[in-house]
Amino acid sequence: AQSVTQLGSHVSVSEGALVLLRCNYSSSVPPYLFWYVQYPNQGLQLLLKYTSAATLVKGINGFEAEFKKSETSFHLTKPSAHMSDAAEYFCAALYTGANSKLTFGKGITLSVRP
Amino acid sequence: NAGVTQTPKFRILKIGQSMTLQCTQDMNHNYMYWYRQDPGMGLKLIYYSVGAGITDKGEVPNGYNVSRSTTEDFPLRLELAAPSQTSVYFCASRNDRGASYEQYFGPGTRLTVT
Numbered sequence: 001a002q003s004v005t006q007l008g009s010h011v012s013v014s015e016g017a018l019v020l021l022r023c024n025y026s027s028s029v030p031p032y033l034f035w036y037v038q039y040p041n042q043g044l045q046l047l048l049k050y051t052s053a054a055t056l057v058k059g060i061n062g063f064e065a066e067f068k069k070s071e072t073s074f075h076l077t078k079p080s081a082h083m084s085d086a087a088e089y090f091c092a093a094l095y096t097g098a099n100s101k102l103t104f105g106k107g108i109t110l111s112v113r114p
Numbered sequence: 115n116a117g118v119t120q121t122p123k124f125r126i127l128k129i130g131q132s133m134t135l136q137c138t139q140d141m142n143h144n145y146m147y148w149y150r151q152d153p154g155m156g157l158k159l160i161y162y163s164v165g166a167g168i169t170d171k172g173e174v175p176n177g178y179n180v181s182r183s184t185t186e187d188f189p190l191r192l193e194l195a196a197p198s199q200t201s202v203y204f205c206a207s208r209n210d211r212g213a214s215y216e217q218y219f220g221p222g223t224r225l226t227v228t
Contacts, residue, residue, distance in 0.1 A: 032215050034215075043204060043220055043222050044157075044204065044206075046216055051214075094215050096215075101159055101162060101172070102159075104156040104157040106154060107154070
């Protein structure tokens with residue numbers, strides 16, 4: 001079955017440190033890939049997406065992600081964490097086809113220490 | 115545009131009661147989705163619709179029903195509420211034209227069944 005794996009449930013970084021959130025997909029055919037952010041008590045907001053154009057994708061709030069087919073990965077990074085980045089982050093894959101649907105990872109909670 | 119709106123924001127139900135979660139989008143999107151979010155589990159697809167009059171089951175449809183009589187509205191019905199349906203429910207929509215594939219999410223409905 002097609003799946004999205006986000007290892008770990010919680011990541012804690014210091015303010016100003018590198019943020020790295022990992023995401024791997026399971027498919028021999030690369031899907032479209034998305035990172036969503038969810039702030040407390042809010043809905044999901046799109047951070048960035050990969051739809052088979054450039055492999056390095058830049059998103060909002062200084063985040064970026066690199067699609068690596070050889071590693072079936074789409075890790076999210078930000079060079080310098082800010083307190084406002086504390087949230088839950090979801091990786092999702094869209095395996096295209098008839099009535100294509102998003103498959104979500106379980107999410108990772110990012111904490112940022114002062 | 116208001117985007118995707120959901121009502122109510124919060125609701126407490128007793129076991130066996132029924133209710134309808136409302137979802138409306140004003141972006142003229144054909145695709146609409148209902149998800150439930152449980153801690154540490156990511157988002158699970160309940161039902162989806164590819165257009166007015168067309169609905170289909172997702173990953174976890176048991177205990178729910180949907181209808182899609184208009185492009186804008188996609189209500190989710192719980193007939194006999196059970197404690198296992200305590201969750202946060204998100205509605206989403208997307209365009210089926212072009213290559214965006216981005217889903218837009220509503221703010222969620224937090225449901226407690228006791």
